Amino acid sequence: MREITDYQRQIAQAVEQFIANNKEESLYAPVNYILSIGGKRTRPALLLMATDLFDGDSNEAINCALAVEVFHNFTLLHDDIMDHAPLRRGNVTVHERWGINEAILSGDVMMVQAVQLMMQCPDGVLRDVLEVFNVTAVEVCEGQQMDMDFEKRSDVSIAEYIKMIELKTSALLAGAMKIGALIGGATKVDAELIYEFGRNLGISFQIKDDILDVYGDQEKFGKQVGGDIIENKKTYLMLNALALAEGNIKESLVEWISKEKFEAATKVSAVKEIYNTLEVREHTEAVMNKYYESAISNLRAMSLSEEKKAPLFTLARQLFERED
């Protein structure tokens, strides 16, 4: 079994080759741009890892892995338009550089290119692979829709939040691993287990992200600690606090959320204080642990040797313990 970084290198090469093959036309300039400004290539690396896990040939899976990366970047491109985001991975976003029309159309062609790449899998698994991919793609759209709807709502439940991150974040991680497993020749049961592993791990990963945004170490955390609090983002912690708070604490929390003018640092420490009083961190970590444990159970249930499974245990642990 290879290291995750080794898979990431393999993907980086495939991405470079893909960019080199795209025509040098206005339609493809934004495609090549967003693919070239980085990203950790985690999803496609996990796809290749899943193929290897079941003794498949990762060369047969490389274009499907690339498809996942192209698809993921297509969603980022369109999401950035919807969020009016000025920056993506520290670089100016496509719609800021080329305009909204260009960003819409280049995103559209990326979606088609993703399907073209995904089709480059062995005939025997073509229908299964594409079905997983399409369901995943629909789910990602549904997750983004929920996320947009949440911004206009004040009654989002924790169950809805979990459903949203499952669709928007975990589905693609889970789908990528299942596709890799199918190409590797996994049984239906194992393919389903690795899907569940990815789904649970993805949810736990996103909840970890919410925790790090508040309790992370600014030195290690990439983004501004407290950013979610400043923007009133409906994270797991915020929804949990809103559900638990009563009386004065509730009033104070609602007041901070509705304040239009405030000093950022003051708001962050005030809301964090409320979180601490309500033991929001502990509650959130308990839920994160639950999803992590479920992922570990899925992994245990797979019909593979312990030796085979070892890198996935390591990976899960790394994601669980990460500080950035």
Added chain:
Amino acid sequence: MREITDYQRQIAQAVEQFIANNKEESLYAPVNYILSIGGKRTRPALLLMATDLFDGDSNEAINCALAVEVFHNFTLLHDDIMDHAPLRRGNVTVHERWGINEAILSGDVMMVQAVQLMMQCPDGVLRDVLEVFNVTAVEVCEGQQMDMDFEKRSDVSIAEYIKMIELKTSALLAGAMKIGALIGGATKVDAELIYEFGRNLGISFQIKDDILDVYGDQEKFGKQVGGDIIENKKTYLMLNALALAEGNIKESLVEWISKEKFEAATKVSAVKEIYNTLEVREHTEAVMNKYYESAISNLRAMSLSEEKKAPLFTLARQLFERED
């Protein structure tokens, strides 16, 4: 062989069923809306017709036909955002009714749904059908990109214009017919011939559209006659006039194009006068005839009985002689 209107009815039913199956969520409301506000369903009807032509079972092709219709409406939805269009088929556009973000995302999910529908074809042709569909989808994006690029350019050649309408309009017509033929069990040669038939017919159809916009009978033509002239649209006629005009006529034409304030009717009759002097209509009709004749040759070359081909000859003639 059934009448084209009969196929159109079959598609209309399938569209209704598709709408009924979509979840009642914010993401799908715009999908159902754009699919329900009409359209002639020509492309999917031609797909079914092609399946029948080769003695295939049109029930095996109905979801692919629906896929073409869903894909076509996805492109209209995103094109309307890019064109800032207020109306589509006399109804308010999706981005006007729900906002740009909603229009982007609902369009995205339609593209995925189109792939899901297209996959509902027999296993034996799955890869071929999807390959045709993907190439077509990429071409439609490339055509839209060329169209957008043309707006900013003053040196568009006639060859580039033909390429643009081939990609933006004909590719989907041609692709739909080829997919229908593949499902019907056509030979590779016949599938290629029906593709070429659709491609040539589509180009001739679009040129006819340009002619009708200037020389159509207002009573019969759906849109405002002269609309392209008012908007300085780079149609075949306009590009042909720009290529042919010299001296005073050239000056006058360029002046009308650059005028910011003008009375619409005066501009239309002045530019039409220039077209008449340069015999632009005759030149344009000659080119339209050339593509029509090519389509007829493609049809003649197909390995089918004359009786089988008869409805396609009729269809081609109808499109060629239409006045709306």
